[in-house]
Amino acid sequence: MTVNLTLLVLMGTLFAIGIYLLLERSLTRVLLGIILISNGVNLLLLHTAGRAGLAPIYDPDIGAQEYLDPLPQALLLTAIVIAFALVSFMLALIYRSWVLARQDELADDEEDRRVASYAKVHDTEEDAELATETTEFADDTDSSGPQLLNPRRGSDAEDVAGAVEETHPDHRDVTIGAGRADGPPHREISDADPTEDPEDGPDPSEGGQRR
Amino acid sequence: MNAELLNFTPLAVLIPFFGAGFAFAFYRNKSAQRAITIGALVLTVILEVTLLSQVWDGGAHAIHLGGWPAPFGIVMVIDRFSALMLLVSSIITLCVLLYAVGQGAAEEKDDSGPVSIFYPTYLILVAGVSNAFLAGDLFNLYVGFEIFLTASYVLLTLGGGESRIRAGVTYVVVSIVSSMLFLITIGMIYAATGTVNLADLALRLADLDPSTQLTLHVMLLVAFGIKAAVFPLAFWLPDSYPTAPAPVTAVFAGLLTKVGIYAMIRTETLLFPGERINTALMIVAALTMIVGILGALAQADIKRMLSFTLISHIGYLVFGLALSSIIGMAATIYYVAHHITIQTTLFLVTGLIERRSGTSNVLRLGGLAKISPVLGLLFFIPAMNLAGIPPFSGFVGKLGMMQGGIAENTWITWTLVIASVLTSLLTLMAVARIWTRGFWRKPEDADETPERQLMSKTLAHSRAANKRYLPMSMVAPTAALVAMSLAFSVFAGPLMDFSRAAAQDMYERTPYLEAVFGPERTEGVRDELEEFAATFLIDYELDDDGAAEHAPVETSLQPDDEDAEVLPEITDGDDR
Numbered sequence: 114m115t116v117n118l119t120l121l122v123l124m125g126t127l128f129a130i131g132i133y134l135l136l137e138r139s140l141t142r143v144l145l146g147i148i149l150i151s152n153g154v155n156l157l158l159l160h161t162a163g164r165a166g167l168a169p170i171y172d173p174d175i176g177a178q179e180y181l182d183p184l185p186q187a188l189l190l191t192a193i194v195i196a197f198a199l200v201s202f203m204l205a206l207i208y209r210s211w212v213l214a215r216q217d218e219l220a221d222d223e224e225d226r227r228v229a230s231y232a233k234v235h236d237t238e239e240d241a242e243l244a245t246e247t248t249e250f251a252d253d254t255d256s257s258g259p260q261l262l263n264p265r266r267g268s269d270a271e272d273v274a275g276a277v278e279e280t281h282p283d284h285r286d287v288t289i290g291a292g293r294a295d296g297p298p299h300r301e302i303s304d305a306d307p308t309e310d311p312e313d314g315p316d317p318s319e320g321g322q323r324r
Numbered sequence: 325m326n327a328e329l330l331n332f333t334p335l336a337v338l339i340p341f342f343g344a345g346f347a348f349a350f351y352r353n354k355s356a357q358r359a360i361t362i363g364a365l366v367l368t369v370i371l372e373v374t375l376l377s378q379v380w381d382g383g384a385h386a387i388h389l390g391g392w393p394a395p396f397g398i399v400m401v402i403d404r405f406s407a408l409m410l411l412v413s414s415i416i417t418l419c420v421l422l423y424a425v426g427q428g429a430a431e432e433k434d435d436s437g438p439v440s441i442f443y444p445t446y447l448i449l450v451a452g453v454s455n456a457f458l459a460g461d462l463f464n465l466y467v468g469f470e471i472f473l474t475a476s477y478v479l480l481t482l483g484g485g486e487s488r489i490r491a492g493v494t495y496v497v498v499s500i501v502s503s504m505l506f507l508i509t510i511g512m513i514y515a516a517t518g519t520v521n522l523a524d525l526a527l528r529l530a531d532l533d534p535s536t537q538l539t540l541h542v543m544l545l546v547a548f549g550i551k552a553a554v555f556p557l558a559f560w561l562p563d564s565y566p567t568a569p570a571p572v573t574a575v576f577a578g579l580l581t582k583v584g585i586y587a588m589i590r591t592e593t594l595l596f597p598g599e600r601i602n603t604a605l606m607i608v609a610a611l612t613m614i615v616g617i618l619g620a621l622a623q624a625d626i627k628r629m630l631s632f633t634l635i636s637h638i639g640y641l642v643f644g645l646a647l648s649s650i651i652g653m654a655a656t657i658y659y660v661a662h663h664i665t666i667q668t669t670l671f672l673v674t675g676l677i678e679r680r681s682g683t684s685n686v687l688r689l690g691g692l693a694k695i696s697p698v699l700g701l702l703f704f705i706p707a708m709n710l711a712g713i714p715p716f717s718g719f720v721g722k723l724g725m726m727q728g729g730i731a732e733n734t735w736i737t738w739t740l741v742i743a744s745v746l747t748s749l750l751t752l753m754a755v756a757r758i759w760t761r762g763f764w765r766k767p768e769d770a771d772e773t774p775e776r777q778l779m780s781k782t783l784a785h786s787r788a789a790n791k792r793y794l795p796m797s798m799v800a801p802t803a804a805l806v807a808m809s810l811a812f813s814v815f816a817g818p819l820m821d822f823s824r825a826a827a828q829d830m831y832e833r834t835p836y837l838e839a840v841f842g843p844e845r846t847e848g849v850r851d852e853l854e855e856f857a858a859t860f861l862i863d864y865e866l867d868d869d870g871a872a873e874h875a876p877v878e879t880s881l882q883p884d885d886e887d888a889e890v891l892p893e894i895t896d897g898d899d900r
Binding site (some may be wrong): 185 | 474478484500507514628
């Protein structure tokens, strides 16, 4: 089987840069890495057809070896479509992560940290203060810094952000809980409970802070 | 075997797909959506019961889609193993769906956003899983994987809350990378052999240079290993699964990793038979078991604990697979079916616990056994089953694997046997911890402030609250799954025989090849394959019904009259 050296080198480069980007902590770079790797894979699939040949439209005068193997191209098309869908979905996820947490970095798992704290293990790198604004999305209008409130929708929630957090703890629960399909039962339960046992002291904030 | 009925096999994929389409079309009408989804899954279950009954007595059947002959067209192959996996997966998805419907109905909220997405996506997930089980070529397998993975991304991040997005990103990136690896491997295999058809590959791969074979083999195993959450590649699982809603986590935990295991078993038996990397696989299996269960012991959250036990029990499956013997494979097939059911049930029960008490953190739980004995029973049975306590099916499966390990009788299999016993004990410890903390102690004794929902004034109060927190529509599907897991123990005999036959078919490979290519082409290689497979086979012709191979180790408990018969066969079965 003959392969095109230029394409081979290009594929190698795509993989190398892709893997480098994949190892970054910033999600946008990870996405770029995925795009590059998927294109590298597409090139690899293209390679498997061997040297370029005639379009595989049957003609009795042409020998079988003259045709290009069409199967890899069929696989390739499918792979491109799938990669396109996945990349779009990743973009949506990253955007959502940015809207919710003003964060383009991959966050640590809280439970992992809690379990690690049992063993009194401290990773100096992990515990070090990270620069608060690490994303490339930020511009001057965002200079107020990362909002802890996780505004559900862009700017309208952002304006009242501080006020809501201070004065309406249950409001905040709606913000967080509304996004979770299993969140609502918690909220509903904590609302419904006092009707059953009013003596227990209805305190919506207690249910609200549960995550 | 009635070939005509088996020609309806592709419907197992198509029914959920069409259901998904209709469910999308009715996105405004939630009850219509629900009816369509449940109807589609019920139809699928009925179809798959028929399919399983058709292949029960043997054979594989291939459906050539579009009428193209085998190595050129796309084939779907159904044999004993895939039929069993299809049926088990459909039953549990149906039960989980009913549970999800019950949960939605109990919540009585009109949140049309995520919910109108939920039903169609769920059906697409089912279609993808079925497609992966039936795929007759590597690329179709890849497509099946992508279908259900994409659906799983959507289900995992349903609603788009912060914690789900955070967990979802990890999951999506890891899955995409593993899919890329799979695709690279497909490209390499195509370059090396010129085909992606599994049956064709089975014949052609053997001609390759051994080192090329090894490379392709290991690459495939790594790609599937990430999906199946085998030890060094399992880090993503406990991070991402527990954040999803209970029904979603349940179906993920039960099914998705098992599809990875299914793909491993299929490629390991069909494409790369032999014992080339069994030792490496066994080491991986042992590490998966031990590391997974140690992780489980460190967790306070029940969902996370269960995710770690899930990883740990994947180790058993890899162990059974790595044995490369009929006994080991039969036990693996049985254990996969058992484990899908058990793991799903446990996650559903955890969902109920979370509903009843407001948390799944054991440090804040207590007194559940008194408050809701039904819940206690629903948790206790699958938990003991998971740990492998004798009357239950978990014990039968583990016993089979250990028998296989002992029969092999090398240092590594003995290590594995010891590791699996240890893991079993540690699993028991992990679930017993949940039991004693969550169910037995009084709520006042909880390590942290107990949940208010557990602290009612009187028992009557809390019993009355049960009705509201634990609606019948959620308890009934869970109970059905518990009943199904018990059925695995009751019908262990026939099921084990069935798995043994399935394992034999898979090592023999001729039924599969004959189904795909027809008898002519298979005839040429039949002798070769049979000679190769002879080392694995159980001879049913012997009077002892395969007992010599099944338990070839002498024990003091062996009845005297069998000794005379069994002993001569030991040399026969063990000379590989």
